[in-house]
Amino acid sequence: MVSKNTQSRIDEILDVTEDHMRRGGFDAVSFRDIASAVGIKSSSVHYHFPHKSDLGKAVIERYAEEFIQALNSGDVAEDTVQVKIQRLGNAYVGALSDKGTICLGCILGAELSSLPADVSDAVQAFFDQLLAWTAAALGGDKDHLEQAEFIISSFQGAMVLSVTKKDPKILSRCADRLCNSYL
Amino acid sequence: MVSKNTQSRIDEILDVTEDHMRRGGFDAVSFRDIASAVGIKSSSVHYHFPHKSDLGKAVIERYAEEFIQALNSGDVAEDTVQVKIQRLGNAYVGALSDKGTICLGCILGAELSSLPADVSDAVQAFFDQLLAWTAAALGGDKDHLEQAEFIISSFQGAMVLSVTKKDPKILSRCADRLCNSYL
DNA sequence: ATTATTCTACCTATCGATAGGTAGACATTA
DNA sequence: TAATGTCTACCTATCGATAGGTAGAATAAT
Numbered sequence: 001m002v003s004k005n006t007q008s009r010i011d012e013i014l015d016v017t018e019d020h021m022r023r024g025g026f027d028a029v030s031f032r033d034i035a036s037a038v039g040i041k042s043s044s045v046h047y048h049f050p051h052k053s054d055l056g057k058a059v060i061e062r063y064a065e066e067f068i069q070a071l072n073s074g075d076v077a078e079d080t081v082q083v084k085i086q087r088l089g090n091a092y093v094g095a096l097s098d099k100g101t102i103c104l105g106c107i108l109g110a111e112l113s114s115l116p117a118d119v120s121d122a123v124q125a126f127f128d129q130l131l132a133w134t135a136a137a138l139g140g141d142k143d144h145l146e147q148a149e150f151i152i153s154s155f156q157g158a159m160v161l162s163v164t165k166k167d168p169k170i171l172s173r174c175a176d177r178l179c180n181s182y183l
Numbered sequence: 184m185v186s187k188n189t190q191s192r193i194d195e196i197l198d199v200t201e202d203h204m205r206r207g208g209f210d211a212v213s214f215r216d217i218a219s220a221v222g223i224k225s226s227s228v229h230y231h232f233p234h235k236s237d238l239g240k241a242v243i244e245r246y247a248e249e250f251i252q253a254l255n256s257g258d259v260a261e262d263t264v265q266v267k268i269q270r271l272g273n274a275y276v277g278a279l280s281d282k283g284t285i286c287l288g289c290i291l292g293a294e295l296s297s298l299p300a301d302v303s304d305a306v307q308a309f310f311d312q313l314l315a316w317t318a319a320a321l322g323g324d325k326d327h328l329e330q331a332e333f334i335i336s337s338f339q340g341a342m343v344l345s346v347t348k349k350d351p352k353i354l355s356r357c358a359d360r361l362c363n364s365y366l
Numbered sequence: 367a368t369t370a371t372t373c374t375a376c377c378t379a380t381c382g383a384t385a386g387g388t389a390g391a392c393a394t395t396a
Numbered sequence: 397t398a399a400t401g402t403c404t405a406c407c408t409a410t411c412g413a414t415a416g417g418t419a420g421a422a423t424a425a426t
Contacts (some may be wrong), residue, residue, distance in 0.1 A: 160292045160293050173332065
């Protein structure tokens with residue numbers, strides 16, 4: 001049983017870590033930086049997350065849970081395919097405009113081969129959930145899985161391009177193009 | 184004027200650096216690792232590239248030059264739009280299957296905000312060249328630039344997803360879908 | 367109810383390893 | 397000889413990780 005204060009401190013640590021990680025990847029996170037941003041010592045971060053991979057895994061798992069939950073909020077069963085994919089696009093646009101940082105899955109996916117095994121496993125699990133949700137939204141048979149791969153790819157890539165070109169509208173236009181022209 | 188041996192040594196350094204960087208991003212490169220892979224000391228790498236940003240900038244600029252050159256090889260003027268975009272897709276598939284590592288622009292684009300200024304400038308210049316080539320291939324007016332953004336986004340994202348899911352065919356399928364269904 | 371014990375959530379201090387970077391000696395080549 | 401390239405031998409800063417300790421809250425035993 002964890003006290004209320006402990007949980008909020010853990011949340012603080014995860015918040016700061018996610019922010020750093022979304023800006024510069026896994027290596028951009030250091031125990032010292034996280035600790036000083038939270039207002040504690042690095043050893044206290046180690047107390048909650050013994051190894052750096054524990055920290056990375058916890059962040060990506062929390063991110064995945066929140067992301068999928070956002071997709072399922074509202075009356076999903078009643079929505080048309082277009083509305084569902086628009087909802088997916090909104091989740092991406094929201095993630096970008098929220099803090100001006102890209103999707104955690106995207107940056108960690110890009111550097112997957114240099115991540116600790118637990119972290120890369122969690123990243124792969126995130127993409128599996130995302131693909132499964134999208135394929136189900138499209139209908140659910142085999143071609144829909146491949147279509148889901150294409151849609152997720154486009155969103156992920158558009159997010160990187162938006163940040164690189166410093167133009168968030170690239171992602172919005174990508175979402176519109178997927179919904180209006182492609183589907 | 185640089186001697187022939189010097190140039191080949193510089194190429195060796197850039198080869199190893201590009202490989203490391205494509206696997207784990209900018210932070211995955213260290214002078215010691217690069218030096219020992221080449222067979223020299225880290226101070227000798229510093230001789231050719233005083234700062235780490237010089238090394239990063241040189242790698243991305245060489246990469247951009249080779250990538251664009253590959254797109255322009257052959258009789259581009261005679262090609263149809265489909266053939267040109269297929270050529271772009273082949274460049275991406277080739278880059279992935281070559282060493283099993285993703286596009287340098289993609290991983291550096293993802294961590295752009297944590298890169299040294301010269302390096303991030305070079306990354307942005309790479310994407311500008313890529314977008315310009317693609318927009319020109321499509322015809323050249325304003326909507327074609329936005330269409331180019333979408334195509335590049337899809338390729339970049341598909342590359343990340345291919346590596347994450349350890350399935351190179353995701354990228355191939357993405358290329359087919361862009362050429363056959365979308366264009 | 368009070369004492370004794372354990373647990374929680376931190377702390378300070380330090381470890382070995384590694385990072386990027388520099389000065390100057392030495393060797394090689396033109 | 398002069399310039400170029402590589403070396404040894406350092407530096408400072410920071411990394412993840414660990415050891416050992418402590419105040420206070422919660423729990424168990426008397």
